[in-house]
Every structure is written in C-alpha cells, then in structure tokens.
Amino acid sequence: MSIYTTLQSLGITLPEAATPAAAYLPFVQSGDLLFVSGHISKRDGRVLAGQLGRELDTAQGRQAARGVAIDLMGTLHAACGDLRRVRRIVKLLGLVNSTPDYTEQHLVINGASELFGEVFGPAGQHARSAFGVAQLPMGAAVEIELIAQLQD
Numbered sequence: 001m002s003i004y005t006t007l008q009s010l011g012i013t014l015p016e017a018a019t020p021a022a023a024y025l026p027f028v029q030s031g032d033l034l035f036v037s038g039h040i041s042k043r044d045g046r047v048l049a050g051q052l053g054r055e056l057d058t059a060q061g062r063q064a065a066r067g068v069a070i071d072l073m074g075t076l077h078a079a080c081g082d083l084r085r086v087r088r089i090v091k092l093l094g095l096v097n098s099t100p101d102y103t104e105q106h107l108v109i110n111g112a113s114e115l116f117g118e119v120f121g122p123a124g125q126h127a128r129s130a131f132g133v134a135q136l137p138m139g140a141a142v143e144i145e146l147i148a149q150l151q152d
Contacts, residue, residue: 003083006119011071014066017078021137027079033090034079034148039071040140049139053102053133056141061096061104064142065111072112072146073119080150087151091114095143098132105130112144 007014017026018039027036041048041064048064050056056064077083094109096102109130116124126146135145 003086003119007073010118012073012119014077015071015074015076018071019096026075029079029150032087032150034076034150036072036075036079036148038093038095038143038145038147039068039075040137041065041142042071043067047140048057048142049097050141051097051099051102052104052108052141053099058104058107061108061141062111065094065109065144068114068116068142068144069115072144074107074146076146080148083120085113085150085152086120086123088123089120091149092116092126092128093128094128094147095133095136096130097134097136097139097141102132105132108142109144 020026024037029036052061073083076086080086092112094112096108098103098105109128113128116126
C-alpha cells in the first residue's frame with residue numbers, strides 16, 4: 001500500500017506547511033538529509049497548550065503528539081514534493097511540556113512514533129529522544145522535530 005493510500009485509509013489529510021513563528025526556516029536540506037524544524041501541538045488551528053501532569057494526561061499528550069506528526073508530514077511533503085521520496089525517518093526529538101514529577105514523556109511521543117511507523121512502515125522506524133521541559137513556545141503541550149533521509 002502506498003504512503004498516500006495509507007494516509008487516506010487513516011483519514012489523514014496533510015496540512016499545508018506551517019509558517020515559521022520566528023527567525024528560522026521550516027526545513028533545511030543537507031545532502032540527502034532533511035531537517036524539519038520543531039512543530040508544536042495544535043487543535044483546530046490553535047496552539048494546544050497545557051502541561052502534562054497538570055492540565056493534560058498521557059492519553060491527551062499522545063493525541064497531541066500524533067497531531068504534531070501529521071503537521072510534520074505536511075511540511076515533509078512540502079519540502080520534498082512527494083512522501084515516496086522519504087527513504088527513512090531517521091530521528092525524532094520530542095519535547096513535552098510537563099510538571100517536574102511527570103515521567104511519561106516517552107509514552108506521549110509514542111503518539112508520533114507509532115504514526116510514522118503506520119504510514120512509512122519499516123522506513124518510519126527511527127531513533128528518538130523524548131524530554132520533559134518546563135515550558136514550550138506559546139505554552140504548547142508538545143513540540144517535535146525530525147530528520148528524514150530522502151532519495152531521488
């Protein structure tokens with residue numbers, strides 16, 4: 001099954017690439033690697049804000065991370081023109097706005113990791129880091145960046 005067929009079967013429509021909110025580029029390509037800037041959690045076009053362990057629980061965080069993965073795929077599509085050019089999702093870096101005693105950041109970021117695996121199959125399996133942080137831009141619950149390897 002193709003990537004686009006998989007997205008359709010999951011009911012996912014890729015969004016337009018997000019416009020940077022500060023002084024950075026949405027993506028940069030170096031050789032066959034594409035570095036996609038961090039995307040923050042959104043719901044209905046607005047920042048999904050909140051701290052895990054306070055306003056949000058792990059299940060809500062997983063859904064937020066899944067939404068970020070969809071936004072990242074929209075930017076990835078804009079950057080390379082066709083998701084079939086993605087040879088591999090190499091690495092994710094996930095940041096979770098969380099209370100000092102919250103310890104399930106890895107489970108939150110699974111919301112993104114699992115979706116990349118569903119959409120890209122073995123090429124979606126990646127290295128990853130998941131960190132808890134005191135705050136994210138605009139109070140967002142989750143921020144994720146990625147590195148992808150492209151093919152011609």
